[in-house]
Amino acid sequence: MRRRLIQSTLAVVLVVIAVFGVSLVIVETRTISESARERVRSEAVRLAGIVDSRLIVDEKVTADILSGQVTEDRYAVIRIPGRPAIEVGDKPEGDVISATAPGEEGETVTVQEPRSSVTQEVARTLLIIALVALLAVIAAVLLAVRQANRLASPLTDLAETAERLGSGDPRPRHRRYGVPELDRVADVLDSSAERIARMLTAERRLAADASHQLRTPLTALSMRLEEITLTDDLETVKEEATIALTQVERLTDVVERLLTNSRDPRTGSAVTFELDEVIQQQLAEWRPAYRSAGRAIVSSGKRNLRAVGTPGAVAQVLAALIENSLMHGGGTVALRTRVTGNQVVIEVTDEGPGVPEELGARIFERAISGRNSTGIGLAVARDLAEADGGRLEMLQAKPPVFGLFLSRTPPQKPEDTDRQTIR
The missing domain is CATH 3.30.565.10 (Histidine kinase-like ATPase, C-terminal domain)
Structure with missing residues (x-):
């Protein structure tokens, strides 16, 4: 029973984690990707604004000047009409997240970010979700073990009580377990134990009373029969036999009386x-x-x-x-x-x-x-x-x-x- 309770509880928790965990992973992955695109787009717009402000006042726009404005691990390309393209940062390899923002002076700013950074963030999020799921599984197992013990131990105890009743030990145990259904079973077993104890006491009392009450009539009857065996007088034999029959009737009355009183x-x-x-x-x-x-x-x-x-x-x-x-x-x-x-x-x-x-x-x-x-x-x-x-x-x-x-x-x-x- 303990194993079944633990397995059923664990199965429910795993199903819940599978349903909600997968959904959470999908949502978080999309959220992280959208957040990365928004950051890159904001970066491009910001750089376009910086370039516009310098072009308006005829200040120089060089890679050295813009290098401090580009976030680390990002690559930016500024294209100004009539001028060579300005590159800031190292160009990423492989798959990238890219965004382009136009400027008021006709320039364009393109910012790129390697998708590996998004992948790493998604991996960290997945790790956190996995740790939370693991903690939930551990908590579920502990709770299932506790509940299984709370239910299985009383049932084992009740089974032992029933076995004791069957083996002739009618002492009530008066144990309660805090579970209404189990406490009800314990009440019934205790009541049965008390009834069995009263029945056994009555039976023992009847046996003791019968032994005591029958001893004297049997002794008297035995003495009458001995007197019959020792005499040859027919009248004495008849008299003693009549008395013996009376004593037999008394024995019958004693037995009936004892049985009536026992009931x-x-x-x-x-x-x-x-x-x-x-x-x-x-x-x-x-x-x-x-x-x-x-x-x-x-x-x-x-x-x-x-x-x-x-x-x-x-x-x-x-x-x-x-x-x-x-x-x-x-x-x-x-x-x-x-x-x-x-x-x-x-x-x-x-x-x-x-x-x-x-x-x-x-x-x-x-x-x-x-x-x-x-x-x-x-x-x-x-x-x-x-x-x-x-x-x-x-x-x-x-x-x-x-x-x-x-x-x-x-x-x-x-x-x-x-x-x-x-x-």
Whole structure:
């Protein structure tokens, strides 16, 4: 591209120089020739006037007297009637420029100048024109190189940016080049880079959330299947198989919920449901794990409460809190339910050392963990709670108390609001 820009610019300049340069040479050549003829003619008229003035007063007219009146490199011949011709200067050889002027006393004065002097002047003029043309070509080449670099370098840079995007590096470069068209392309590439970065972040987040959220149901399902393999009691097998099927349904719900949140975290399918059913389900799923750890998990508080939310999402939030207590807490884990205003609160607490002071309010941030864990369980749990219009908070650090707040009033539908307005 650089070569084409330079060549095209140079071609334009050469065409302009050829068109205007040739015209200028022709005009200057004619002007110089006409100027030389006019000088010779003026010289002849001047000498004729000098001769007339001397003849009128009967003074001598000789070559010595007129030699000082003739310009160097010129030749003059004065012819006076009845007298021999008077020659002043050296007679030029070859082609000459000649002019003759008559005098009032009947004499004639002829002045000649060698055409070589005109040729030399024309050559000097041509040399000046050629130097100017050369300077114009050099300036054009420099300007073309500068413009080529100004256009080609940004294009190369934009190509590298596009290649980086294609290779999986979505960092925007935020470079601008002072050319509106190129800046527009850079804006589009930066916007694409930001969108790709958000998409990659969402995909990585989905993968991390799925890994974390599926680990616990899979572990519980594995424990149920192990119990099935270790017993010969048909009733126990049926009971454990039924629980395993329920856990499989939970796995399906977890996957669907994660995919829904990855597309739009605000999307929810909140309904009114029995809170006791979700709590008892979690107790049944987690008791084997707590028994294996020599600990207990219990529930207390008000019964027969109804809350608004997505049962699967609430179960995932409680599972994250229960798992957090199993990994980081100690003693008995208690799930307490209570009512405050128009909200149902599910508190999850244990008898462990609590949340370290250095974590504090950052406990819900991703990659924040008190031990060697992923640090995304509580962050995902808070996202799930907020997606259903609830909230998850740490009510107390030592001993740890986490509260899941759910509304008791179903969200008003838009058509209901419209009906009230009409009334």
